Amino acid sequence: MPAKRILSLWFPRLGAERLLRLERGTLEAPLAVARDTGNMQILSSLSLAASEAGLTMGQPLRDARTMCPALITRLQNPQAEADFLKTLRRWAGKFSPWVGEQGETALILDITGCAHLFGGEESLLAAVEEDCLQLNLTVHAGIADTVGAAWALARYAGQPLGMARTGDAVDQEARATRSRATKRRNWERGGPTPRAMPRAPRGARIAAPGTTHSALAPLPVAALRLPESITTQLTRLGVRQIGELAGMPRAALARRFGKDVMLRLDQAHGVAPEPVSPARAPLHFAVRLTLPEPIGLEADMLAGIDRLLPALAERLQAKGRGARRVRFQAFRTDQTSQIIEIGLARPSSDPDRIRPLLAMKLSDIDVGFGVDILRIEAHQTESLAPQQHKGHFDASGQARANMAQDTALDDLIGRLGARLGLEAITRRHPASSHLPEKAALTFGAAWSTAYGVDMGADATWPIPATRRPLHLWRPEPLMGTQPDPMPPERLKFRGQMFEITYASGPERVAPEWWLDDPDWRNGVRDYWRATTQHGQQLWIYFAHGAALSTGWFCHGRFA
Known part of the structure; x- marks a missing residue:
């Protein structure tokens, strides 16, 4: 069995380069992405020009503007950055089918048995860098036997120890100034202004099978994914490299710094398991119709819906899913779109149950100068199996038959929900209590059934000892x-x-x-x-x- 090989891809400028891609290369000034932290804004991502101007990650925005008056800033959009990382995850699927996300700016790939398809691991890294160059993305990669080692090589391989920002330079300052050294940046102590992070040669970023210990030994302790507070304490004690930390007594380290230090060390060396958890590709159900000529009549859009819904139903039925919420988009000739959204009381893939709800809201669409693209997406789906029934086979089969036949009420709830909102329609269910105030429970009609719910409610209303008031x-x-x-x-x-x-x-x-x-x-x-x-x-x-x-x-x- 071949040794497990892990590839870590780190995109240190993900947020800034995502915005630069939207600008299509027209922005040449330094760009920084800022996020709100407490009562101030700090830099969360920098372009290459911003790094060369001396700016650093985590720097307050007011200080950055003082250092670089030409700086252009944008507010961070965490959701957009997460979506962009998901897009990169799909791209990374060309190198390995086992791809997962690692934090907010990195991907982790299990490339065991995949490198030979690209001519070896160095050729695979070259292919990754070539793709990222075409995508205008900065990437740092590392390959090793473990997830922790690949993560460390991608970020710290080939860098001088001082660039890791692991603490003060103990061997360069007097004792009287060591306590204040960590509060001053390197260039404030007379060092050079930081520039763009150097990239190590490909050979330095690849740890051959079985050489994890020797590859990690010269790296700083920050490469173990430890909290910054622990990294600072270890550096002040003179423990600056992973090799030095690995040679110290384990019991003393665990007592002083906690179990996380030993866990991270064992994970990096392969003693403690750390599997790669691939992110499952989300289910996607959407169909589109491109029209040769713009349309504007409601009857024409209904004809287009009639052509799209059967194709959508086939995709849903192939996965055993039913649509809960359906979004209809009409793209106009002026490059804008009109959107309507409907919800169903029960998940369904039947076009005859979706079409009336869409037809009710077509009047809300302003077609403008015409619509040339129609798109329908089931963006919220559920399994078509209604619920798990307990008891003997006949009883569960009869319950499923009853629920399958009760479509008229569900369609009524769906039509009312298209006008009022599904949250405004409720249903009363019996409760197992003799107290008058607690004899019934109120649930959303679209998220409960007339035959009981999964909260201990009985299937029929209990008969009280005496009549209850209306x-x-x-x-x-x-x-x-x-x-x-x-x-x-x-x-x-x-x-x-x-x-x-x-x-x-x-x-x-x-x-x-x-x-x-x-x-x-x-x-x-x-x-x-x-x-x-x-x-x-x-x-x-x-x-x-x-x-x-x-x-x-x-x-x-x-x-």
């Missing part, structure tokens, strides 16, 4: 009553006096003893159905008192 509200105290458990003859409710002509009951309801509900701190309740002289039927109860005083309350009204 209108239920929070308990309100009744005035003019005495603390007597028998129904009063007269009571005052919401500013009106009522005479009780008939009362049936009581029904005693007690709260769950294992729950602390503030509404039930007045103890056990005895519910009565009281009929007034005007024919109104109130649902009143007598609270026997617990943490609160006793008394009569009104909880609802019968129709």
Whole structure:
């Protein structure tokens, strides 16, 4: 079995070079990307011209503008940079099928058994650099037996130890100034202004199989992916290289600096496993129709939708998925687009269930001078299997059949959701509680079923001991009553006096003893159905008192 080989690709100028690609090479001034950190902005990415001007990563923006008045800055867009890294991940798939992301600016590839397809590892690195040169991207690469070693070689191979910014130069300053040396940059102590990061020769960035220890030994301790605080402490103690750290007693290091130091050291040397986790390619379901002539009639767009939906349904069915949210885009001749979006109450790949919802919202599209491209994308999908049923085979099969037949209600929810929003449509489900306030649960109709939910709800409504009122509200105290458990003859409710002509009951309801509900701190309740002289039927109860005083309350009204 061949030895595992790992390739690390680091893009140190990812954010800045992404913006330069958008400018199409028209921007020649130094460019920096800034991000908000606390009460100030710092530099998160630099172009080559900005680095040659003396700017550094993590530098405050105000200091950078003082050093380079011609600096052009852009605010960081983390989502756009993450999307750009995903695009590079797809590009890296040409070198290995096992590609994963490593942080925000790096990729990790398992190239075991792949290098010979490109003529060897050096030729593979040359191909990577050639592609990145054509893409106007700066890349630093390293190949080794482990993920940690490849990461270290990509960032620190071939660099002088002082460029790693691992601490003060202990062998160059007097003891009286060492404590302040870490607070001053190299060029502030008389050193040269930092320039662009040098790139090591290809041979220095490739650790031959079995030579991981010797390749890591001269690198600084920062190459172990340790926190900056630990790196600074090790450098102040005189431990500046990985080889020096590896020769020290492990127990003493773990006691003083924690287990992370030994874990990172073992991962870099291959003692502790660190597998490459490839990022799974996201499912993509989209179809497009390019028209020979612009269209503007609603009937023409419906004809285009009829041609696109069957193709979209085939792609969804091939993966066993159903569309939850569908986006329709109409690209106009003036290079702009109009977008409408619909949601389905149940995931489906049936064109007959998607088309009516799109047709309802076509009137929202302004076609302008005409539409020449139509595109439909199912950007949110779910598995077509509704849920996992428990029990014997016949019961689960019948439940699935019932759910498969209930499409009319789902279509109604979808049509209402296209106008009101799916979040505005709710559904009541039975709950396993004897308390009137907790006898039902409210769920979104589009994210629940009429046959129960996966939260312990029963499939059918429980039958209470007595009828429940149609209108239920929070308990309100009744005035003019005495603390007597028998129904009063007269009571005052919401500013009106009522005479009780008939009362049936009581029904005693007690709260769950294992729950602390503030509404039930007045103890056990005895519910009565009281009929007034005007024919109104109130649902009143007598609270026997617990943490609160006793008394009569009104909880609802019968129709």
